[in-house]
Amino acid sequence: MLKPLKIGNLEAKLPIVQGGMGVGVSRSSLAGAVAKEGGIGVISAAQIGYDEPDWDTNQLEPHMRALDKHIKRAKEISDGGIIGVNIMAVTNHYEEYVKQCIKSGADMIITGAGLPMELPQAAAGSDIKLVPIVSSKKAANIILKRWDKKHQIAPDAVVIEGPLAGGHLGFKPKELVDIDICAYDDEIKKIMEVVKPYEEKYEKHIPIIVGGGISDKEKMQHYLDLGADGVQIATAFVTTEECDADIRYKEAYINAKEEDIIIVQSPVGLPGRAINNAFMKRVKAEGRIAPKHCHRCMEACNPAETLYCITEGLVNAVKGNVDDALLFCGADAWKADRIKTVKEVIEEFTK
Numbered sequence: 001m002l003k004p005l006k007i008g009n010l011e012a013k014l015p016i017v018q019g020g021m022g023v024g025v026s027r028s029s030l031a032g033a034v035a036k037e038g039g040i041g042v043i044s045a046a047q048i049g050y051d052e053p054d055w056d057t058n059q060l061e062p063h064m065r066a067l068d069k070h071i072k073r074a075k076e077i078s079d080g081g082i083i084g085v086n087i088m089a090v091t092n093h094y095e096e097y098v099k100q101c102i103k104s105g106a107d108m109i110i111t112g113a114g115l116p117m118e119l120p121q122a123a124a125g126s127d128i129k130l131v132p133i134v135s136s137k138k139a140a141n142i143i144l145k146r147w148d149k150k151h152q153i154a155p156d157a158v159v160i161e162g163p164l165a166g167g168h169l170g171f172k173p174k175e176l177v178d179i180d181i182c183a184y185d186d187e188i189k190k191i192m193e194v195v196k197p198y199e200e201k202y203e204k205h206i207p208i209i210v211g212g213g214i215s216d217k218e219k220m221q222h223y224l225d226l227g228a229d230g231v232q233i234a235t236a237f238v239t240t241e242e243c244d245a246d247i248r249y250k251e252a253y254i255n256a257k258e259e260d261i262i263i264v265q266s267p268v269g270l271p272g273r274a275i276n277n278a279f280m281k282r283v284k285a286e287g288r289i290a291p292k293h294c295h296r297c298m299e300a301c302n303p304a305e306t307l308y309c310i311t312e313g314l315v316n317a318v319k320g321n322v323d324d325a326l327l328f329c330g331a332d333a334w335k336a337d338r339i340k341t342v343k344e345v346i347e348e349f350t351k
Helices: 028-036 061-077 094-104 137-151 181-202 217-226 247-255 278-286 310-319 342-350
Strands: 005-007 010-012 016-018 040-044 082-086 108-111 129-134 158-161 208-211 230-233 261-265 271-275
Touching: 016 028, 016 342, 028 040, 028 061, 028 082, 028 342, 040 061, 061 082, 061 094, 129 137, 137 181, 158 181, 181 208, 181 217, 217 230, 217 342, 261 278
Parallel strands: 016 040, 016 230, 040 082, 082 108, 108 129, 129 158, 158 208, 208 230
Antiparallel strands: 005 010, 261 271
16 A cells, blocks of 8 residues: 655655656646546746747746646646655746746655755745755755755755656766666665754654656556655656657657667756667767757857757657657656556556
């Protein structure tokens, strides 16, 4: 019998957090469906307003409108279930995104792709739950010490994202060549030990949620047995009817073979995991694909030097232009064999 996942005063019937996937892969349709089934649905804030009419000329307002619309719509779909928003720490206008999530009624903010040092300040005065993503004991130490010293606060939960995850990864490329999952289990235990003193100091339980490569019930149970309170699952939800991406994106997962899934270098400066499609082969052959237009979405991106425009690659992906797209995916994406419903996926993990 699976225990519910409690984060402060929030309680999800199932210990499953759906991972945030951008651009547009997890918006209100997917997040709402997962929350309706008893998990925690997560909207990705990354360029969320990509289909707004003025998104190419206005770098903030279209995304604020889209955030508001999708948070409220996900809440409606979920019948009041728990809805979080994943905001990358490297996002321009990070504080504005946080404040919009609060205004629109999101339940929690989950942040990775960098260290969210000032998240507590941006969310000050609200009761929204704050959840950093870490991949190492070092990152956990840095964030928790900073939040404690500067903001007198501890996270409401911590997501530990392992080396088998999709999208941006908090590891060096060489660490992703020969992955030792047993060794990473030890790292998870070390991160849990980092968290314990802050639980004692702030007199609250800080749930640990483990993600990365969790593609079946056995892998989920492994991390729960290791001491995690819940798991983060993303890739398994891509090939669902409710996933917000185009059917051709979903079919790319279904058609992928194990050897098609590779480690790529992201323009953000982090390694990532993706499908080795025509676009990635072109990047490798040409060395660089100059951006057609700068969307000013990331602080770390220099359009004059970037390998390619990550926004263009991800928008093409969600729209189904898969040969000109960056197709982020988890290590087990090749195991997808058909389109399912969110309900079917959750039942595979829980029954």
